[in-house]
Each structure stands twice: as C-alpha cells, then as structure tokens.
Amino acid sequence: MQRSADETAEGLAKSFARGEDGSLEAVYRQYGHLVYTMCRRTLDESRASDVTQEVFISAWKGHQRFDPAKGTLAGWLVTITKNRIIDNIRAAKRHSERRSGTDLADIPTEAGIEQIAERMLISETLRRLPEATRRVIEMHYFDGSTHSQIAEDTSLPIGTVKSTIHRGLAKIRDQLESAYE
Template structure:
C-alpha cells in the first residue's frame, strides 16, 4: 500500500484515507478540537495527494508521514491564531511550548498506533507492565504464562514499537 501511494492516483489516496484517516482525524481532534479537526484532516490528505512524490516508503511509514503533515498544518494554524491573539490581547505563548504540546500529542498517537499493530498478547503484556505497573511475575500470574514468555513478549513487542516509531521519524 505504502509503495503504491508514492506512485499517486486517486485510488491510492482513497486507500490511504481508509487506512489512516481515523488516526489523522484523532490527532487533529486532540490538538485543535472537533470544530477544526475535519478541515485539517481534509487538508492533510489534499497535501498528501499533491505531494505524493515526496513520500519515500524506505524513510518511514505512510502514517508517520501523514502525521508529520498534520503537525505542520496544526503548527501553522496555532501560529496564525497566536498572531491574531497577540493583536487582540497582547498575551504571549512561546512557540516552543506550543510545538512541544503538538509533538507530544503526535507521539502519543504514534505510540498508540504502534501498540495497535502488535499481536494481542504482546500488547497486553506491555499494557500490564507500563500502564498497570505490574512486575514480570505479576503479569505471568495474571496471564497464566511462563515468566520467560512474558519477558520475551515484552522485549520483542517494545522492539517492534521502537522500530515503528523510528521509521516514523526518519
């Protein structure tokens, strides 16, 4: 799919939207709110369609590239809002803080997407370890799995998440 997207065409765009539209919309909704999320999501896919030749599958995932476009559009939106707000009330919010908040929201979504792609058992082990703060032994008992299996699932799952996140940042 990703290699086909780089070739362009309406069908490739439709497939990309079907596969990643929800992810992009969720990211936009969490950063700019529901009222602007649809507009920015639409603009993301319009830009992606126009600049499909800039997508390089060997440098990262299509989801990561689309989130990158969304981040840029959101930063542009907030910069414009900031200029207008400064004119109205004279308050200042640093661009670094704003970009950091947007970056954090994007990272959270990319992590969630990477976790979603894991096999269910690995996803469950990671969730119990890092979200529920259980020890390896507690996870093994809860899931009725050997301790070595829990450790292996955790190591392999985190490595897969890391690879997906690294490919999204290239």
Template sequence: MAPFEASPAWDADLNESFAAGDETALAEAYRQFSPLVHTLARRSLRDPAAADDVTQEVFIRVWRSRSAFDPARARLPAWIVGITRNAIADAHAASAHETRRVLAAVESAPDPEPATGQTAAEALADRILLDGELEKLGEPQGSILKLAFYDDLTHSQISQKLNLPLGTVKSHIRRSLSQLKSRLEVDRATS
C-alpha cells in the same frame, strides 16, 4: 513482526500503490487514519471546524508530497502522522497573531472531552511512529528489545539467552531506547 502492527488492517502493499499514485490507496488511508488525524488536530486546536480544515490539509499534503514518500524507508501511517503534526503546528502558527483570541477561547471554553481521548490519540500516534522502528535498529539491538518487549525478559535473562555480556546488553538497551525516544521527539519538535 505482527505484534508491531499499529494498524493491522494497513496492508503494506498500499504503501507501494500509494507511492505509485493509486488514488484508492489515498482513500483507504483516509478511511483508516482520518479519525486519528482529526482527533489529534481537534485536541490540539480545540476547534472542530479548524480540525476539519487541518484534516483536509493533511491529506492534501499527503497526496501532493507522495513523490517524497519512500515505501522502502517509511510506512504511510507514520508519514501521515508526521504530516499531521506539521500541519497542526502550521495551524497554530497561522493563528499566532490571534493569540489573544485563542487564549480567550481556551480560557472560556476548556475542552470538555475527557483527557483519556487525548491520551489514546497521542498514544496511537506514537505507536504508529514507532511501527517498524525496531527493525531499523539493526542487530543485536533489535533482538534484544524484542526479547524485552515481547517476552518480558530482564536484561540479565537476555544476556544469558543471547550469550552477550551484561554490560553490552545494558548499553544496547540504553542506546536503542534513546533512539526510539528521539524518534518521537524529533517528530514532536516539528510540531
């Protein structure tokens, strides 16, 4: 499981203490994830002040909606990333009536930051969202993907190792990857 940790410092106990209303868990979540939240917002909204506002809004929502957070079903980092994408979408919607202004700003002031920043932040967000998802695939899907991901085995090698028909392995890989893909897309669709 260790290789799946998107954020090694994130102590799983913090999921529980956050759900139980421990404010220090929120502070720790802020310490670890506010730079990611802020960067995602900044790249999407292209406005430092708006990104600060979204960051503030995200952690306020995270705390106020903690009763809806189930540590048995989700991890706090993924929960935060999901709320971030919603909050960014809301910020875009709120400024929709200012579309002309936004377009003008975008055209006149393209974000000078390197594109790699966006890639890194988005990739990290994706990684956090999929953290732990392999465990939810069930068996043998989880084992099949772990052999593919961790051990770099081909589908025929996996077929031999697990003594499963080749077609079964391929079918499991297709469905599992599709599920992971939709996990990212569902989340994105809300943003």
C-alpha cells in the same frame, strides 16, 4: 493474522507512494481517525476538520516524497499533521496578536504538539501489534504488573513474557525512529 494486517498496511503504503487510483481514499479510511484525533486534541472541531483535510491534500500532492522503505505511512502522516497543526496555531497566534486582549494561554505550544504526535504514533503502533503482544505490554506498562504476575495471569513462561515485551518495545521504537528521521 496480524502479519497479513502488516502486509496490507505495507501494500497500501506502496500503492499510495506510487499514486495509484483509490489509494488516497484507502489511506483516509485507514488513517483518517488518527489524523483527526491528533488535530482535535489541539484544535477546535471546525479547525480540526479543516486541518485533517489539509493533511490528506498535502499528503496526496506529495505522495511521491513518501518512501515506504524509510518509514511507515502512519509516521509520515503524523509528521505532516504535526506541521499543519503548528502552522495553524502560528496563524491563530498572529491573528490574535492583532486583536488586543486575546488570551493566548489556551493555544498549545509546539512542544505540546510534538508530545501529542508521539503519543498518537505510539498508540497507533500499539494498535497494530499482535493482540498477545499488545496485552502483555499493556499489563506491564499500564496496569503495572510485574513479569511474574503477567506470566501467572497469561500462563506464559516468564522468559516469553520478557521477550514479548522486548520485541514489542523494539517495534514501537522502530516506528518512532522512522517517523522522526
């Protein structure tokens, strides 16, 4: 079942790259929450909504530059989002510098935005992993369970637990590398 979800995401990416009718709406339905959440973690609600809209307008205008063979649509959108957030924050800093007495401490840094982008991309990649793989990775990295504990809790052989973690991490790494090429 997960394989068909991957195939669906791949098909959506290809139709978007070709500029097919309805693909922008489908991409927004699929990734709008990811983009908005990333914006909202660094911007106020109003600006987050505006930047989310800017991201999808930019993506649509530049859809021919997206190459599904080089990376995922989620990774490409996260990169656009990161750049739009940085542009928005730079503009806010320029504006606030013109006004005296404005505190710039609450404005996130580019490094902070980069970190948020990576977290969002990892989260999106984890969400797309098969349920069993995601659960084993979560048990190991988030719950702190050892390989032996996971094997016992899931009734999987320890070798399967190790290989599942290895394959899942490889997929996450591939997603991150493709997003930052």
